[in-house]
Amino acid sequence: xxxxxxxxxxxxxxxxxxxxxxxxxxxxxxxxxxxxxxxxxxxxxxxxxxxxxxxxxxxxxxxxxxxxxxxxxxxxxxxxxxxxxxxxxxxxxxxxxxxxxxxxxxxxxxxxxxxxxxxxxxxxxxxxxxxxxxxxxxxxxxxxxxxxxxxxxxxxxxxxxxxxxxxxxxxxxxxxxxxxxxxxx
Numbered sequence: 001x002x003x004x005x006x007x008x009x010x011x012x013x014x015x016x017x018x019x020x021x022x023x024x025x026x027x028x029x030x031x032x033x034x035x036x037x038x039x040x041x042x043x044x045x046x047x048x049x050x051x052x053x054x055x056x057x058x059x060x061x062x063x064x065x066x067x068x069x070x071x072x073x074x075x076x077x078x079x080x081x082x083x084x085x086x087x088x089x090x091x092x093x094x095x096x097x098x099x100x101x102x103x104x105x106x107x108x109x110x111x112x113x114x115x116x117x118x119x120x121x122x123x124x125x126x127x128x129x130x131x132x133x134x135x136x137x138x139x140x141x142x143x144x145x146x147x148x149x150x151x152x153x154x155x156x157x158x159x160x161x162x163x164x165x166x167x168x169x170x171x172x173x174x175x176x177x178x179x180x181x182x183x184x185x
Contacts, residue, residue, distance in 0.1 A: 007104035021121040027077035040175035043125040048092035095132040114182040
């Protein structure tokens, strides 16, 4: 059973208005677990490399062709005890989606609460492979202009019902739950 829970606010850098999620993660979970939770809560597909930059050390998949420390060896409790109050998470080194993570205060476990959990957020996550923040801004401009020559193609690529303002904390938390065998605290 978890002893502490770390509240983390994850904000997609460069998004205006902001795109963000708040996750409650047991302190014993690792940066790799956080990667999985961010992927689920943001709505990323997970098909790209990622890395955390924590106190000047890059953590990720040590089997990747990069010089990463093992993200499954660093717990959130250790990260907080090392003095980390902010760090970054980069997903997809081509699109370069940088997320700013702010460590909010550790909390006591709430009996009956399931962890990890997505408890808040705003706005839809950009679709994978849209070209990073500049590509996403271009996509939004094209979607806003039905007369744009690429409007129909972009709608077909996105599929049904993409709304950049839409976010459901319940749906995001369900996705997080699907990645973990959540147990009451």
